[in-house]
Amino acid sequence: LPAEKGAVQQGLASYYHDKYHGRTTASGERFEQTALSAAHRNLPFGSKVKVTNINNGRSVVVRINDRGPFVSGRIIDLSRRAFTHISNLSAGVIAVEVEVLSEP
C-alpha cells in the first residue's frame, strides 16, 4: 500500500493475540490491546489509517506502530480494542478496506 494520503487497499484483517500485550513493537513502543493501534507491512510508523469492515461499513482510525501481519492475504493486524470497534472478536478474520489518512 503506497504511503500516500488517500491510498486504499483491500484485504484481510486479524487482531493481536493477548500474549503480545505489553511486548515491544517494531517501532519500539509497547503494544497495548487497549490502544487504537495496528501493524502493517510497510506504512511508516505513526501513519494514521481508517480501517473499514467491508461487510458492515463500521470503521475505526488506528495508528501504525508495528510491522506485520506475516500471513498471506492479511494486510493489517489490529489491537483487540480497534478490532472490536468494527467486528466481534469471534469473526477472527474480516474483509477490510484500509485508507491512509495521514503520514507521520
Added chain:
Amino acid sequence: LPAEKGAVQQGLASYYHDKYHGRTTASGERFEQTALSAAHRNLPFGSKVKVTNINNGRSVVVRINDRGPFVSGRIIDLSRRAFTHISNLSAGVIAVEVEVLSEP
C-alpha cells in the same frame, strides 16, 4: 497458491458481475452465473477447490475455469450461484479460505 491437493490460502472473494454471463472465459468455456465455477490467478483450469466463508463457516466446492480476479487482496472470483452458497450477495466481498481438493 501452490496447485497441490490440500494447499490452503486465505484472502478476499468477490463474485462476477452479470455482464460476464455467457462470455468466454480464459479456459475457452462459456461463463455461467448458475454454474459452480470460479476464477483464480494460477490454479490449473479444472482444479476443484473448497471455498469456505471464514465468518460463517459455510463452504462450496467450485471448479476453476477462468483467470482472475485482478484486484489486489482478492484471491478468487466466484460465480453468483457459488457466492450465494456461502454468503448473501449484499456482502459484496468476503473473507474466505480456499483449499485445493483436486487437480485436473
